[in-house]
Amino acid sequence: MINITLPDNSVRKFEAGVTGLEIAASISEGLARNVLSAKVDGEVWDATRPIGHDAQVQLLTWNDKEGKSTMWHSSAHLMAEAIEALYPGAKFGIGPDIENGFYYDVDTGDRMITDADLPLIEAKMKELAKQKQTYRRREVSKQEALDYFNKKGDEYKLELISELEDGKITFYESGGFVDLCRGPHVPDTGHIKAIKLTSIAGAYWRGDEKRKQLTRIYGITFPKSKELEDYLQLIEEAKKRDHRRLGKELEIFTFSQKVGSGLPLWLPKGAELRERLEAYLKKVQKAAGYESVITPHIGNVELYKTSGHFQKYGQESFRPITTPVEGEEFFLKPMNCPHHCEIYKYKPHSYKDLPIRYAEFGTVYRYEQSGELHGLTRVRGFTQDDAHIFCTPDQVKDEFKGVMAIVMKIFKALDFDNFVTQISLRDPDNKEKYIGTDENWEKAEKAILEVAEETGLETVIVRGEAAFYGPKMDFMVKDALGRSWQLGTIQVDYNLPDRFELEYIGSDNEKHRPVMIHRAPFGSMERFVAVLIEHCAGKFPLWLAPVQAIILPISEKYHAYAEKVLSLLQNSEVRAEIDTRSEKTGKKIRDAELKRTPFMLIVGEKEEMDETISVRKQGEGDLGTFSVDGFAEMIQKEIIKLVSDKK
C-alpha cells in the first residue's frame, strides 16, 4: 500500500500502481469523469499512469491551467492523427499546447494544406474524438525510436530524437497514430468535445529562417461546445477593440499607400491626443531634471559608424541619402542616441554637471520587413519619447530607479496594470552579436539586476534579447488579441560612451568615462497610443479625450444658447463642440456614443429657461440637470482625480 497526499493534506492509502483516474473515482464519479491529468510530486502525469510510491497528488481538470495544457496537447495529437489519416505520408514537426489552444507543424509535401482543408480536418478530429481513443504511453529506447521514424521517413522527428538522451524517450499512441512525446495526455479523446481550427501559417522548422518552412495549423478545443461559443464570442469582442479599427472609427490615424506603408498619418483628433500625452510626460520630465534638446532627422554615415549602428544595421536600413556634388552619405536617423552623444561633447563636462539628462521626442525611421508592419504598433517611422542620461558610475542605480519611477507613474496614470517587466541580457553564446567589452557588459547587467532586486519589482529574465550595445529592462503590455508589445524601455550602456569617447573631469582632476542610460517610458508614441486605444476600448480617460463634451441642441431654436454654453465651457477649459445638424436628438446621441464622447450636453427649452444643461455620460446614460459652472467643476474634479490621485 502507498500513501497518497491530496491538496487538502488528507492522506489516503491505495495499492501501489494506482492511477490518478482511480484516485479520482474513489472521491467521486464526477471528478473521475472530468480528470484530465494528475500532478504527481509536482510533475504533471497522465491520469492513467500508475503511481508506484508515496506521493503528493493533485488531480487536474479543465479548471486548472495544467489541465487545459494537457487537453490542448492531446488535441494537437488528435489533429495530427486526423491529418495523417487524410494526407498519408504527412511528416510532423512539433505540436505543443500554447496559451490559447495548440498548434502542430506539418509537412505534407506537395499537397499543401490550405484554409479549405481546415473544416475537413476538424470533421475528422470530431470523428476520431468520438471513438474515445485512449492515449497510451510507452517508454522506448533511442534506437527503437530512431528505427520507427526512419521507417516512417519523418526527418523532423529523427532530428528531435537524435538530440534526446537514451532512456528518457517516450512514445504515445492513440488510434493508429504514434508520436514522439513527453506527455502527458488526457485519458481518452472523448474529453475533446468542441473543436475549432483557427488559422494556418507558415513557420520555419526550429524557428530558423534558413530552414524549411512547415505548415503550422492552430486550433483550440473545449470540453463543452458552449465554452467554444463563448471563446469565439470573446475573440469577436476583442476584435472590436483592435486599434486599427478604432483608430479609423475615432479618426485617430490613417495610412496612405501613396505616402508609404508603415508611415502613419496622425489625424487632428489623434494629434490632439498625442500632444496631450507628450505635454504630460514633458511636465513629469521637467520636474525630474530633464532638459530638452532637438536634433535633425538625418545624420552622416560616419556618426553611425562610430556608434556601431552602421555595421549592425547598415544593410537593413533605408538606403542612404547622398549629396549631389560631394557624394556625402546620410542616413535617416534610426536612433537618437548618437546625436545626443554629440550634444554631450559640445563642451567639456565636470562631474559636478552630472547627471545630464537630454530629452527629445525624436522621430526615427527604420526599415521593417514588409511582413512585419502592423497598424501603429510596428511602423517604419515613429517618434520615441527618448532621453539619454549621462552620469557617473556611482549614479547609475539612482538614475535607473528615477526612470523606473517615471514609467510606473505613467502606467499608473493610464491604468496600465497588466504589464510584464522583462530584463533582457546578452546571449553569452553569441557574443559577436554585441559591441563592447565583457567587463562593460557585466557591469551594465549587474546594475540592472541589482536595481530590480532592490526595487522588488517582479521581473522575467530573458537571455539574448539585449540591445547590441547594452542590456535593458522593458515593460511589455498585451494588445486586445493577446499579443505582447514592448512599451517602455530602460537601457544601461557602457559601450557608446567608449565609442564616442565621452568624458567628464572627476574630483581627482582626471578624465573619466560617463555611463549612458537610454530610456523611453512610452517607447514610441505610435505604439503607446495603439495599446492605449485597445486598453480603454476607445474610451480615453477624460483628460486625454480629444473632445470632452458635445453639446446637442434639441432643435435649431437652441443653437444660440448652445453657443453660449460652448463659450462658458471654453472659458473653463473644457474641450467641447456643438452638433448643429438638423437631426433628431436620438440620432445625435447615438453618434456621440459611438464616437465615445465622454459627455453629451442636451440643451432645449427647459435648459435655456433655467440656464442649465442636461448631462448624459457616455456608456452610462442620463446624469440629470447641471448648471454650466457645476458641470465644468465636475469635469475638472474628475480630471484631477484621474491624474493626481494615482501618483
Place this chain on the structure above:
RNA sequence: GCCGAUGUAGCUCAGUCGGUAGAGCAGCUGAUUUGUAAUCAGCCGGUCGGCGGUUCGAGUCCGUCCAUCGGCUCCA
C-alpha cells in the same frame, strides 16, 4: 523577407456560369424643428488595388507587382 488568405464607392459588404457594377451607412440638397442609441425623400459617388495576358467580351480566368490580414523570421 517567407507561408497562406484577402483587395469592389469614404466605411461595411453583395455581385450566379465570363456578357463593361449594386445595397446600407457616410457625404451633398431639400423637407422636417426634433428630448436621451438611427426622421423622410432626392442626388452625388467606382479605371472593381496596379500592370500585363487569355477571350468577340474580364470585377469574374491566368501571370506579375503592390497593399492589407493571420502567423514565421526580424525588431537599434
